[in-house]
Amino acid sequence: MTVFIIRRLMQSVLVVFVMSFLVFGGVNLVGDPVEMMVSDEADQEERERVIKSMGLDKPWYVQYGLFVTNAVQGDLGKSFVYGEQALGIIVHRMPATFELALAALLMAVVIGIPLGVFAGLRPEARTSKVIMTGSILGFSLPTFWVGLMFIMIFAVMLGWLPSTGRGETVPLMGISVSFLTMDGLAHLLLPAVNLALFKISLVIRLARAGTREIVHQDYIKFARAKGLTTQRVIMVHLMKNIMIPVVTVLGLEFGGLIAFSVVTETVFAWPGMGKLIIDSIQGLDRPVIVAYLMIIVMVFVVINLLVDVLYSILDPRVRLQDVKG
Amino acid sequence: MNTVAEHVAPVAGLPEAEIKVETPFRRFAAAFLDSKVATVALVVLGILIFMAVFASLISPTNPYDLAKVSIMDSKMPPGSASLDGMTFWLGTDGAGRDLVSAMIYGLRISLGVGVMSGIVAMAIGASVGLIAAYFGGRTENFIMRIVDIQLSFPSILVALILLAVLGKGVDKIIIALIIVQWAYYARTVRGSALVERNKEYIEAATCLAIGHKRILFRHLLPNCLPPLIVVGTIQTAHAISLEATLSFLGVGLPVSEPSLGLLISNGFDYMLSGKYWISFFPGVALLVTIVSINLVGDQLRDVLNPRLER
Numbered sequence: 001m002t003v004f005i006i007r008r009l010m011q012s013v014l015v016v017f018v019m020s021f022l023v024f025g026g027v028n029l030v031g032d033p034v035e036m037m038v039s040d041e042a043d044q045e046e047r048e049r050v051i052k053s054m055g056l057d058k059p060w061y062v063q064y065g066l067f068v069t070n071a072v073q074g075d076l077g078k079s080f081v082y083g084e085q086a087l088g089i090i091v092h093r094m095p096a097t098f099e100l101a102l103a104a105l106l107m108a109v110v111i112g113i114p115l116g117v118f119a120g121l122r123p124e125a126r127t128s129k130v131i132m133t134g135s136i137l138g139f140s141l142p143t144f145w146v147g148l149m150f151i152m153i154f155a156v157m158l159g160w161l162p163s164t165g166r167g168e169t170v171p172l173m174g175i176s177v178s179f180l181t182m183d184g185l186a187h188l189l190l191p192a193v194n195l196a197l198f199k200i201s202l203v204i205r206l207a208r209a210g211t212r213e214i215v216h217q218d219y220i221k222f223a224r225a226k227g228l229t230t231q232r233v234i235m236v237h238l239m240k241n242i243m244i245p246v247v248t249v250l251g252l253e254f255g256g257l258i259a260f261s262v263v264t265e266t267v268f269a270w271p272g273m274g275k276l277i278i279d280s281i282q283g284l285d286r287p288v289i290v291a292y293l294m295i296i297v298m299v300f301v302v303i304n305l306l307v308d309v310l311y312s313i314l315d316p317r318v319r320l321q322d323v324k325g
Numbered sequence: 326m327n328t329v330a331e332h333v334a335p336v337a338g339l340p341e342a343e344i345k346v347e348t349p350f351r352r353f354a355a356a357f358l359d360s361k362v363a364t365v366a367l368v369v370l371g372i373l374i375f376m377a378v379f380a381s382l383i384s385p386t387n388p389y390d391l392a393k394v395s396i397m398d399s400k401m402p403p404g405s406a407s408l409d410g411m412t413f414w415l416g417t418d419g420a421g422r423d424l425v426s427a428m429i430y431g432l433r434i435s436l437g438v439g440v441m442s443g444i445v446a447m448a449i450g451a452s453v454g455l456i457a458a459y460f461g462g463r464t465e466n467f468i469m470r471i472v473d474i475q476l477s478f479p480s481i482l483v484a485l486i487l488l489a490v491l492g493k494g495v496d497k498i499i500i501a502l503i504i505v506q507w508a509y510y511a512r513t514v515r516g517s518a519l520v521e522r523n524k525e526y527i528e529a530a531t532c533l534a535i536g537h538k539r540i541l542f543r544h545l546l547p548n549c550l551p552p553l554i555v556v557g558t559i560q561t562a563h564a565i566s567l568e569a570t571l572s573f574l575g576v577g578l579p580v581s582e583p584s585l586g587l588l589i590s591n592g593f594d595y596m597l598s599g600k601y602w603i604s605f606f607p608g609v610a611l612l613v614t615i616v617s618i619n620l621v622g623d624q625l626r627d628v629l630n631p632r633l634e635r
Contacts, residue, residue: 011474023489026491136616140612140615142569142608144569145611149605152596156597163597259481262574267593278576282576293489
């Protein structure tokens with residue numbers, strides 16, 4: 001077990017290192033931030049002063065060495081655009097993204113499970129067929145286009161919900177959250193549904209497959225024979241058992257939600273990390289791009305590591321295989 | 326020479342179908358056409374590909390011929406007539422281009438990018454996967470570790486990292502899509518090649534002292550094709566969707582290459598003022614393309630999967 005974790009840990013460190021090199025090396029080859037920072041009228045002296053202040057005059061390996069040394073200390077450079085610590089800007093934007101991702105996750109469970117269980121209990125019913133067709137659409141529809149259509153229908157045509165921004169936020173344990181105010185909730189609804197759409201389809205499929213398998217199990221028959229109400233059989237006996245695969249997969253998919261929030265945040269102008277990275281790519285704000293990519297790589301490496309370790313605890317075969325290989 | 330007709334004549338009483346030899350292809354085609362939905366999807370896909378290939382002949386106007394486009398015609402609703410009497414069936418976009426034409430050209434770019442990246446990714450992924458399965462040992466471990474690591478990141482994130490690094494451009498997005506996709510092909514091919522490798526015909530080929538390259542590509546690869554084709558179709562749909570998303574985010578194609586995703590993105594600016602059609606119709610075209618490819622892929626999987634054979 002320890003050997004396995006150490007091996008995985010080493011692999012994770014290697015991935016982070018390789019990524020840091022790729023990201024830093026690559027980003028430095030693209031565009032010229034000096035052009036963007038210095039006005040056209042600036043003379044040579046002014047240009048050189050800016051280049052020096054950004055550390056762009058040193059050779060790339062010195063820049064990279066500095067970058068790594070600083071990164072280890074939590075200093076990922078100052079944003080060219082905002083003039084603040086890139087890391088600070090991203091951390092500041094993080095709660096918005098996590099709030100959105102968690103809301104989407106919640107929605108996937110709240111909407112997906114009932115629909116999936118229904119489709120599983122009555123596979124031949126017309127409603128079930130509609131649900132399953134809907135889930136195929138949910139997989140095929142491009143997220144950004146659905147977001148646009150949401151804005152068009154609910155914000156422009158019906159005028160029920162706001163289309164952009166995060167709304168009013170209130171601090172909760174030092175983090176500003178928007179789900180505690182009505183205005184914030186109204187702003188949260190459309191982006192969260194949009195982001196959740198893909199996961200709702202996924203949960204529907206998982207819940208349906210699980211239900212169809214479990215309704216034929218002996219313990220369900222026994223519960224029925226005991227005279228329990230259908231409601232209790234479904235809510236307790238069935239639900240507990242279909243939750244296992246659903247929870248596992250959703251845990252795995254949380255990282256995907258954070259990655260896909262880039263799209264949703266851009267559509268709904270949600271002030272999270274995803275919107276920040278798109279703005280930064282367009283503005284060639286290198287420190288922010290590098291910092292974002294490093295943070296997101298870290299987040300994924302940690303998620304993957306946790307999942308692998310959890311799996312190896314639950315399933316000894318994984319661990320044995322890896323030690324041998 | 327009318328001998329053929331004379332030879333056939335005595336059995337002419339039989340229905341034509343019975344004379345036809347049952348080739349593997351015919352059996353496959355019949356099984357595929359068994360599903361009405363898949364058949365419709367295949368026809369739709371055929372029409373879309375036809376339109377994309379012959380875009381310059383089919384489309385009512387050339388949307389990128391600046392002499393023909395008038396800014397006076399911009400943002401016209403569907404069905405309105407242009408200054409010189411032509412009807413814009415789906416309206417015009419912000420620059421006064423006929424939306425039907427812009428969509429046909431956009432379809433060409435979207436499909437082109439998707440198919441192109443799919444083919445290259447398939448070639449790379451299949452080769453790497455075959456090599457991993459055939460040689461095994463350290464080579465396999467190394468390759469599959471890379472595949473596993475890459476697949477643990479969502480494809481949009483990998484593409485975003487790459488494009489943040491590479492910048493915009495048709496070539497750049499094709500490179501990014503290839504890098505995103507190759508791992509799926511590698512894993513698929515390795516899976517089926519592992520099974521095939523231990524069969525007698527590979528042993529026989531090895532005994533005949535045929536070179537590695539020949540065994541890999543002439544003996545092993547053809548037998549790993551069915552799952553590869555299925556993954557290829559689904560991945561192409563995925564690539565088209567991903568390209569549209571990236572272009573929408575403004576990190577994909579440049580403005581000079583307006584794919585469906587970019588058309589939707591352009592329309593986004595006008596959406597809040599109620600001019601829905603500029604985003605809506607290209608989105609529908611994108612959706613129809615993706616759904617029909619997915620349906621064809623699903624049916625291919627059912628037909629090509631030997632376990633489901635009736």
